[in-house]
Amino acid sequence: MKRKSWAVALAVLLLSLVLVACGGGSSSDDGSGSDQKVITYALWDKEQAPVYQEIAKDFEKENPDVKVKFEITPFAQYFTKLETAITGKNAPDVFWVNIPRAPDYINNGVLMPVDDVKFDKDKIPEQYLKAYSKDGKLYGVPKDFDTNALFYNKKMFDDAGISYPDDTWTWATWQDAAKKLTKADENIYGLAAPLTWQGGYYDTIYQNEGSPFVDKGKKSGFSDQATIDGVDFWYSFTKNGSATPLKDMAGTTGSELLLNGRVAMSIEGSYMVPVIFKEKYGKDNIDVAPLPKGKTRATTSNSLANVISAGTKNEDAAKRWVAFLSTKEASEKVAESGVVIPAYQGAADAWINAYPDKNLKVFTEAVDYAVPLPNTKNSSAAIAIESDVLSKAWTGEESIEAACKELADKANALLNK
Known part of the structure; x- marks a missing residue:
């Protein structure tokens, strides 16, 4: 896939540090005068969007004070748009990052630590948690993996x-x-x-x-x-x-x-x-x-994670949304859709069963010898x-x-x- 120069990207991210430190994130209401918080969720795969929109409906029922607003951008433009939003103090509250991008975002202070987000950490393969960690802190909750x-x-x-x-x-x-x-x-x-x-x-x-x-x-x-x-x-x-x-x-x-x-x-x-x-x-x-x-x-392997902007104005709502996305129930719903393999161990069976006549277990078995991307x-x-x-x-x-x-x-x- 075509990607913008990382020299430019790093320069943009370094500039963003000053801006992020001053605040950021989405508006904490929907403009109607209500107390409902609107959090933005940015992703790049339109194939995955429908199942996450269904999960958002379930989340909003349990969290009536929060509304999740989706921002779907094709991968080719996703990180360019994201970096522009970061410099403009308007980064999404929650967004996707992949393993190769993680260190630059972590090192430049773009991401908020998520150690206090409650999820079944023991159900996520260690190599993927490690990819989103630095100095003992976790900066993203892996949502899926590929082999x-x-x-x-x-x-x-x-x-x-x-x-x-x-x-x-x-x-x-x-x-x-x-x-x-x-x-x-x-x-x-x-x-x-x-x-x-x-x-x-x-x-x-x-x-x-x-x-x-x-x-x-x-x-x-x-x-x-x-x-x-x-x-x-x-x-x-x-x-x-x-x-x-x-x-x-x-x-x-x-x-x-x-x-x-x-x-x-x-x-x-x-x-x-x-x-x-x-x-x-x-x-x-x-x-x-x-x-x-x-x-x-x-085999090489990648894992996408849900991360939270360091500049969000809706920290509590954002962390609740990431925690909800990381549950067994949400992971199984993603698996049943057949679009991607959830990182939550055990939920992958539903993904395999989405295509019962295909030998898809080779992908999940490959976790044992998978090497995460650099x-x-x-x-x-x-x-x-x-x-x-x-x-x-x-x-x-x-x-x-x-x-x-x-x-x-x-x-x-x-x-x-």
């Missing part, structure tokens, strides 16, 4: 006489199947292998026991051989012709190619389940399997330059090793700022 799996086209496997992917697959199995499923003369390929970090070379880096960041995030790991080899494996599908050529990936996605019958396999996150399986083609022909195993089994100081700035540098390898201008080492040097310059 990745291998989506595959059963019809294409059947036609090729290849057994479906399962947990016995290794890197070698994966490569062999991709080659056999490729019909380049028909523009059909075994795998969609875009030049992307999440759902791409980060997964194979971790499967090879490498890491894009080392020394607690203070240094790039792209000069380490395990990381280089992990990137090289992901590139190998493109190099050997079993993945859709990079030029043909422009303007499309792996999920679109999968739904068009143009690729047999694609790594996708659990958040793509409602997108892929609401389509008749996807429902009839596609299922999911665990990601193949390299030296180890691994979220240390300036890691987002370092990630932002990866595609430009690594594209030199994908186009043949540099070797994978040379591109990775160039990336390490440039990333270290950003990480040391």
Whole structure:
């Protein structure tokens, strides 16, 4: 996804510190003269909005003094709009943040600690709580998580006489199947292998026991051989012709190619389940399997959290809303909608049952070997330059090793700022 420069974003956030300290948040009434507090809730996924609006109705029944006002902004514009609101002392009372964004918001004082918000902390996976914590304080309550799996086209496997992917697959199995499923003369390929970090070379880096960041995030790991080899494996599908050529990936996605019958396999996150399986083609022909195993089994993972603006004028109402969103009952309602996997352990069963004929348990089982996305100081700035540098390898201008080492040097310059 296209994102604004983190150098600009950080400058905006630093400016916001002074402004946030002076106050902020939404108006504490609805303009009608009543004592009802109106709290704003900002999110970016219109697919998730309906179920949260239903939850808001339940909340308002139990809290008649509070009205929840939704602000839904597409992801591409979400953080730009949010940062503008922060500098204008008009940040939403409660909003979504993801793991990569969390440290910059926490470090710059944008978020209010939520340690006194009552929720079943023991029901949230520790790695996601850790991602929203600093110096012993919690700054967000994880609401969901995602992991990745291998989506595959059963019809294409059947036609090729290849057994479906399962947990016995290794890197070698994966490569062999991709080659056999490729019909380049028909523009059909075994795998969609875009030049992307999440759902791409980060997964194979971790499967090879490498890491894009080392020394607690203070240094790039792209000069380490395990990381280089992990990137090289992901590139190998493109190099050997079993993945859709990079030029043909422009303007499309792996999920679109999968739904068009143009690729047999694609790594996708659990958040793509409602997108892929609401389509008749996807429902009839596609299922999911665990990601193949390299030296180890691994997948990247993200988690969104509900956070509270440090400048809110409605602290009590905002904390009540976050607490309500974090209950088992609210989590189960989200799960039943099928849009996302709740972070609340046990509630995910309802999400799996929303698509009973699909092998969705692979996503929830992946929590045991999931690696949260990087979220240390300036890691987002370092990630932002990866595609430009690594594209030199994908186009043949540099070797994978040379591109990775160039990336390490440039990333270290950003990480040391």
